Amino acid sequence: MIAFNACVYGAVFVLLDRDSALLSLLVYIVATSIIDHFTDHFEALKQVTIITKDPDAIICDIKEELNKTCTIINSSGVIAGENMTLICYVNYFELQKVKEIISRNKGSFSTVSTIDEILR
Secondary structure, rough: HHHHHHHHHHHHHHOOOOOHHEEEEEEEHHHHHHHHHHOOOOOOEEEEEEOOHHHHHHHHHHHHHHHHOEEEEEEEEOOOOEEEEEEEEOOHHHHHHHHHHHHHOOOEEEEEEOOOOOOO
């Protein structure tokens, strides 16, 4: 596809008009980067890391409402002491529901990261 586009833009550049060819190439590059940004944004998985003292309610809500599971890790903080760290993977559209679940369970701290790839 890239080779075909290069041939088309090269032919337009040589045979027709240089300015038009360069402007068309600029529009093509900008449109491609914008489309890639948005499709990657919506298709990428989100890793939600939740640090809490009482993980049972959060785990139950995630299981019931999203049919997802969590990885549980024992952790400890300097100020908060002993905690549990939950790691859950959701898609972009499920992220808002996870945020609602976390907000219902006070005393939790969470971060969200975009995951490009999961190896199995």
